[in-house]
Every structure is written in C-alpha cells, then in structure tokens.
Amino acid sequence: MRVSLVLLCLLAFSFSPDRPAYRIYDARLKATTYAKLLRQAADADVVLFGELHNNPICHWLELQLTKDLAAQKKGNLVLGAEMFEADNQTALSNYVEGRTTGAELAKQARLWPNFDTDYKPIVDVARELKIPFIATNVPRRYASLVSRQGLSALDTLSPTAKSQMVPLPLTVDLTLPGYQAMLEMMGGSGHGADTKQANPHSGNGDMAANFARAQAIKDATMAHFILQNLKAGQTALHFNGDYHSKNFEGIVWYLRKGRPDLKIMTLSSVELADPDKPAGENRALGDFVLAIPADMTKTY
Structure with missing residues (x-):
C-alpha cells in the first residue's frame, strides 16, 4: 500500500499540468470566461477585437466569436476589419454576397499575405450567413x-x-x-x-x-466606416491590430468623438511568459485581456 502511494505521488509530479492556449481576464486582471465575454459582446454596439496579426489563437478566437455572435444576434451583426481597405469594398462585398469566387477576390483586392489562413475563414462565415463585411481601413x-x-x-x-x-x-x-x-x-x-x-x-x-x-488617419477612418455602417440594434464586430484599440485609444477615441453614447467593448491581446500570471502593466488594456503563451506558434 505504501509503495502504491509513493508511485502515485511520483506519477503526479512527473506530468506537467494542463497548458491552456489562452486565458481571459477582465480589465482588472481578474480571471473570467469566454461566456462572459460573449454576453458582453452581444450587448455592445461595437466590439473591437485587438489582435496580434500573426497569432493563431487570436485568429481562432475571432472565428469563434464571429460564429457565436452571428447565432445570438440573428441577422443583426455586421463585420469590419483593418485588413481590408475602403477602395476594396466592392471586391469584398461581391465575394461575401456570392457574386465572385475566392480567386476573383484575390485578383480584385489587396489581400494580406496571411489572408487564406487567418482571415478567409471569417470572410467565408460572412459569405455563408450573409453577414455584411465592411472594408474599414x-x-x-x-x-x-x-x-x-x-x-x-x-x-x-x-x-x-x-x-x-x-x-x-x-x-x-x-x-x-x-x-x-x-x-x-x-x-x-x-x-x-x-x-x-x-x-x-x-x-x-x-x-x-x-x-x-x-496612424491616426487609419484609426479615424476605421471609426468612420464602423459608424457609417452601424444600424440601430446591430453589433459591429471589428478586427484590428491591438495597437489600434489598446488602452481604449485609437479607434475608440474617434468612435466616442462621433458617438459619445456608443456602447463599446474592447479586447486586447498580449503574449506572456506565463498567461496565468499577468503583470500589472496588462491592467486596463481593454474590457477583456486575452493572454496567450509567448511561445505560441505563429502563422507567419
């Protein structure tokens, strides 16, 4: 019996604990859940997802949030992204509305090099569910x-x-x-x-x-096109580099300048050596802080 207990202890200490791909915190760095994030996002007028452009966890969670908000908002969701520039709106809309193919989109629009892996899955959800997608940059x-x-x-x-x-x-x-x-x-x-x-x-x-x-002309233009395409009762889910909305600045500042009454939710992404132990410097980066292991593999 004593030997068995010793073996169990050895086995317990020989395996590493679970290694989560991310943690979610609120602005005060109190651990929270995706379910709470989703509820708050569904109640917001504008959701700004501040991503790290080459981080696969950001792109995966963007895709999940798109699907889940689409299910909750039932036709009252509009998407937008820094990754599409305003003069490519026609090309983007033609693809999302099913009038052109992916190959035609690639010829007609300036797509980011990581479009196929990181953004096309989201655009394809918009195409499938007929969700408007705005080229905001x-x-x-x-x-x-x-x-x-x-x-x-x-x-x-x-x-x-x-x-x-x-x-x-x-x-x-x-x-x-x-x-x-x-x-x-x-x-x-x-x-x-x-x-x-x-x-x-x-x-x-x-x-x-x-x-x-x-940088400011980008922030202001993204805010402008979000407001121009947001209708009463809708939620606009916008994807942008973290710097454009971190600390409630950038796009947020221009959104509030145009519509002080707007209900805005922000998510800020950070890479940490230990996502279970965010430092004080990560406090108040956004309404939610997405903490990802610093050694997470990159998409490019």
Whole structure:
C-alpha cells in the first residue's frame, strides 16, 4: 500500500499540468470566461477585437466569436476589419454576397499575405450567413502620403479618394498616450490637438509627428466606416491590430468623438511568459485581456 502511494505521488509530479492556449481576464486582471465575454459582446454596439496579426489563437478566437455572435444576434451583426481597405469594398462585398469566387477576390483586392489562413475563414462565415463585411481601413497609399508629407497633403486628393477616408479636416491629438509613445519611440514630441502640418524635412520630430498622424488617419477612418455602417440594434464586430484599440485609444477615441453614447467593448491581446500570471502593466488594456503563451506558434 505504501509503495502504491509513493508511485502515485511520483506519477503526479512527473506530468506537467494542463497548458491552456489562452486565458481571459477582465480589465482588472481578474480571471473570467469566454461566456462572459460573449454576453458582453452581444450587448455592445461595437466590439473591437485587438489582435496580434500573426497569432493563431487570436485568429481562432475571432472565428469563434464571429460564429457565436452571428447565432445570438440573428441577422443583426455586421463585420469590419483593418485588413481590408475602403477602395476594396466592392471586391469584398461581391465575394461575401456570392457574386465572385475566392480567386476573383484575390485578383480584385489587396489581400494580406496571411489572408487564406487567418482571415478567409471569417470572410467565408460572412459569405455563408450573409453577414455584411465592411472594408474599414484607409487605402495604404493615403496613410503613406500622410506619413511623408502630413495631413495637409490629403487636401489635394480627388473627391473619390476623399470618400475612402474619414471626412477632412481631421483633428489629431498627439498628446494621447498611444500617439505620444510613437513619437517618443521615433525621437519626436507631440504638439497637442491640431491639424497644422510641419515641414516633414525640417527635423526628426516633424517626421515622427507625421508618422503618428498616419496612424491616426487609419484609426479615424476605421471609426468612420464602423459608424457609417452601424444600424440601430446591430453589433459591429471589428478586427484590428491591438495597437489600434489598446488602452481604449485609437479607434475608440474617434468612435466616442462621433458617438459619445456608443456602447463599446474592447479586447486586447498580449503574449506572456506565463498567461496565468499577468503583470500589472496588462491592467486596463481593454474590457477583456486575452493572454496567450509567448511561445505560441505563429502563422507567419
């Protein structure tokens, strides 16, 4: 009997405990469940899923949340994503509405390299269930233009080009922590809420400010197209890089600027050495924090 107990103890300690692929926490880093996340998402006007672009757990959970919200909202769900730019809306809609094939979509739209593995499963759910899918991002050439020359360069664009972004002029508050961090990373400094444009060749600080403004034109455009396509009673589920909605900034700031009454839920994704022990720095990144093992395999 004593030998058997010893063997049982040895066996118990010879196996590692379960290794979950993710943990979910609330904003205070209290452990919570997917079921609670789903309930809150179904009650929200806008859900911003802040993903890590190459993380398979993010993409898998996005797919599950899409399916589950579709079942709960019963026709009152609209999808949107940073990964599709506004000038590709026709190509995306044609595919989702069954008028074209995947091969035609690939020819007609600028798809991310990881589209087939990471985003196509979600788009295919939209196609199957007839869920509207909105291309919310500003065309990258215009964000690049802002990065090089500042927001004033957008004034020279055609009416068609301007229809593919947030209405101008755009106010950018460079004192917001997210934009401020970008400025500090690039050796620049913020100049407050403004629409003034400095000479991009006059110093590193001006180049850094324009880089932050390019981020802001993306955030503002995504918020604009979410609001433009959201109807009463619907939930908009939007997929974007975590930085665009982390700390309730970026897209969230522009959504609240346009609709202060909007009920917004955010999820922020982080990779941690030990998902069971999130550090204080992960507190309040979003309404929910998705903690994933740092050594999780990547999709690219």
